[in-house]
Amino acid sequence: MTRLPGLDTLRAIAIAWVMLFHSYLIGGLGENFGVLEQAGWMGVDLFFVLSGFLIGSQVFASLRDRGSLDFGAFYTRRAFRILPAFLVVLGLYLVWPAWREAPQMQPEWQFLTFTFNLLYNDGERRAFSHAWSLCVEEHFYLVFPFLAVWLARWMTPRRFAMACAVIVLGGMGLRAWLWLAFYQPSIGSNEPAYLRYLYYPTYARLDGLVAGVALAACAVFRPDWMSRFRGRAGAGLVASACLLAACIALFDGHRLEFWPIVVGYPLVALAMAGFVAMAGGGTWLARLRVPGAGWLAGASYSLYLSHKGAFMLTEAALGGRLDNHPWLRFLAHVAVVLAVGAALYYLVERPFLRWRERRSATLRAPPVIQGASAGD
Template identity: 55%
Template sequence: MSGDERGTDFRNAPTPGIKMSRLPGLDLLRAIAIVWVMFFHAQGAGLGAPWPPLSQFGWMGVDLFFALSGYLIGWQVLRPLSQGRRLDFRDFYLRRALRVLPAFWTVLALYLLWPAFRERPGLESGWQFFTFTLNLLIDYEHNKAFSHAWSLCVEEHFYLLFPLLAIALTRRPALWKGAVAVAALVLAGIALRAWVWNGLDDNANHWVERIYYPTWMRLDGLLFGVTLAAVRAYRPQWWEAMMRRSGWLALAGVLAVAAAIALSQQRLGFVASVFGFPVVSLGMALLVAAGASERRWTGRLRVPGAGWLAAASFSLYLSHKGAFALMAGAWGEPLETQPLLAFFAYAGAALAAGAILHYAVERPFLRWRERLIRRRAPAPAAADAAAA
């Protein structure tokens, strides 16, 4: 989603105006995440369940996005703090705003003004989207349109609060304080989900509203991603040791995700609702760590098309359900009897919508952001600012 810079390698900050190096491993993970999510949402777009083993658990792609965001944004915040430098809040929030808001507001305008773009008739009031409170206040039973913006709300809350918490914890740096904070928040999430689940009725919409969407229920992926960034920033020797064993990290990540899939066969059940999220988030964070290795195959694996999907993933995420809705409205009935043609038609519509949003809105604002940062930043700091 919006967790910045896809597979950008922040280790060696580029000179302003020079294209940044990228890590194909992180690009591949982001590409997998967006494709997986689109498979999941295709179930409600007239496609049934394409490749059911994949589409059934496509919601896990969001947890992969969260782990990537936690790592990349965590590194962006913790790197200067670990070097004794101040975090420039103005630059941080400027970067976040110009990264997220233009594309988000464009798609929101389409949802508000063009009913045919809605995958469901009901849409929450615009103020919930503008204030990023959709995930806390949504009436999911009646207002499902653009509901996938819930995850963007979680990330916005993370962007708002994490820098403040990081500064508080690093005034007297001690890795154990961060570890205790992460463990406490993960355990609190487990306890809270268990308590809320025990009070739920059989209405699946209430499960979405009270367990799946709220920020305080879905911090695991972000927390594990931030933990990776903290190890890299404050224990570089540990990080290097991890990078030398990235293959084992990848294997452990795959096994953890497989365990999460096994736990989540009954997605609304107690075990999946309470323990599934931290397990899948741990697996995704291990995969992110493996993908961050610069010298091993896990970080250098290139798959054709993955780089573009990673670069356009935020635009694809925002627009794909609207594209599905347009395709279903125009051609849904004749495509019902031609599943293979339907798959390519819906996929083409989603890719086209994402590409238009990416090239017409997202990229121009990112270029403008880079120019603003270069003008604001003093010469020695300009590279770091541009890198994020």
Template identity: 50%
Template sequence: MNRLPGLDLLRAIAIIWVMLFHSYIVGGLGPDFTWLSRYGWMGVDIFFVLSGFLIGTQVLRPLQRGEPLSFGGFYARRAWRILPVFAVVLTLYVCFPGWREAPGLQPWWQFATFTMNLLIDYGSNQAFSHAWSLCVEEHFYLVFPLLAWWLARQPSTARFAGACVAVVALGIVLRAAVWLHDDAINPPRNWYIEDIYYPTWMRLDGLLMGIMLATLRVYRPDAWARWQARSNAFLLGGVAVCCVAFWLFRDRTGLLANALGWPLMSFGFGLLVFAGADRQSLIGRWRVPAAGWIAGISYSLYLSHKLAFHFVQVRFGTTLQGHGMTAFAIYALAVLVLGATLHYLIERPFLRLREHRASLAGQGHTQAQGAERCTVR
């Protein structure tokens, strides 16, 4: 899929929003940024919708054409994309405790097996806790191709729609039940984070919304094109739905927000992604300066930004107190430098290696087909 400026813009907004939210670990960036950072945790859910849409399209297209799905190829591409820079950042956290934004860290094997979001003791081990979302993504990468392959064996609109409704309904019921149970017994731990916010089965709404968009694009291209002619209306609708979600999440840990807020918020972000996928929409028409670059390094930024925050805080934290714009500029510069360094030194070389190996594999496959044709003749 060619890069779409609208999706790059949404990805850039998402990573900046998340980093503004995480500035709480250094005491915040001052009152001028509070209104921006308060809901910054929602940036992760934009990533979930984008991931569901982009990965969903990648998996569903060969299935729609009746081609076999290369599970090995898919998992290998994801591994080359995700693991190298993740391994480097995890090594920094494990081997250099003084670099952590918080002293406690879950055992390394929980990060390596992407089970940290299911096992975390958040009260004691908050360092690198933002890797929880990567765990959710990895579970999605593992399960979705298998599920898509199974559903594609006998395509059925009714069955797909029923599965989507079931996932949303079960999520609402499960979050509400866990919230009511934990609120009643009030266990002596951060049960909201550990039981509702981090577990994969609680956070499927955004990924599902992205998959639904991908399914529409791949299996109903005429409807996709027809609706994209009204992409700006969907854009405005997405903004309106997101505003309602902001209102619901004014009490972020409340029952109503966690029962109904997640699917509503994901629907709003899904409308924004739908509009962003149209090159003629208000957000897809122009390339916003630096948005594409920030989107390109967003993965490295996400993994490493807390390390950069902590470095600046240790070196200059006292000096920067009370200097909102100056503090923002210095923290942002540190984050960009570290993230870009990881991207260009680790992430991109492995991506190039991935493409080189894929090219060699493609050449080998072509040569094998040629030899087979010669043999048959």
């Protein structure tokens, strides 16, 4: 199977950026890296665009080639991909308080049903809070295949573009209303209204997934359009980088304000979509091999699930040691994060993926994304 190392590189960047963002738990890298750290939440949006592109490409390719979708195969693959490592980490959060980044967590049934991101309501119960993005992904996996099959019966490029525009514009309007109705009145209180209403819920965070699905539709049904776009790889990458820089500036120090929340998320998704489009095939970025990126991409899910717990265990073990050597202290945390993530990947995630390939039906990825790790 031919790999596309460019997608691995993007996934590696996404997980590294998210973990850097969460390094606030251990003091981070210091003031000189403040903007880079604080913008690390955008790594999740990159994950969303990648998921929309990878899963969308698989589903659309099946509809194009066979006119149908094997729902059993699709959901079997998703279950084997998501559940084993997730349940292990959830178990650690439930039985090992030292693993938690906060003393309390929301009820376990919210994690088991992937409804945590819709029901979060207590700023003191924030352990395993990064599971919110996994909830968004699970909702996408649950709904998108059925929606794609239904839409395929009447969809045209124009109607598809209009549907995407309606979702994005509707999300902007919804966030504007939520900010005015729920967040603004709570400013200064202890209620986690921003996370509860504007950042965690699936209905407020669809921009990245929609961008990824739109790229997938173009790659599968209009490959000539995608080829022409990729033929201008240099200009596309420069434009995406400039837009991403503008988004970082927009949110820097203003992350909770009205306009960044309303218009910022679609702009971040658009910037990330540019990178994913270029890394998805036919460009030098798609062929770019960065040492270690393939492994980070493959283990990104395990790293994402376990990195906060690894931070906490390292912090407890170090105590006050290395406080006078911040870089050594940070590297010690990174080493433990990689070790814990590798253990989860090799002992839990990877064996189940191999068992899946031997025992379950498969839904193969189309050539445009063949070999992209962590999305199949």
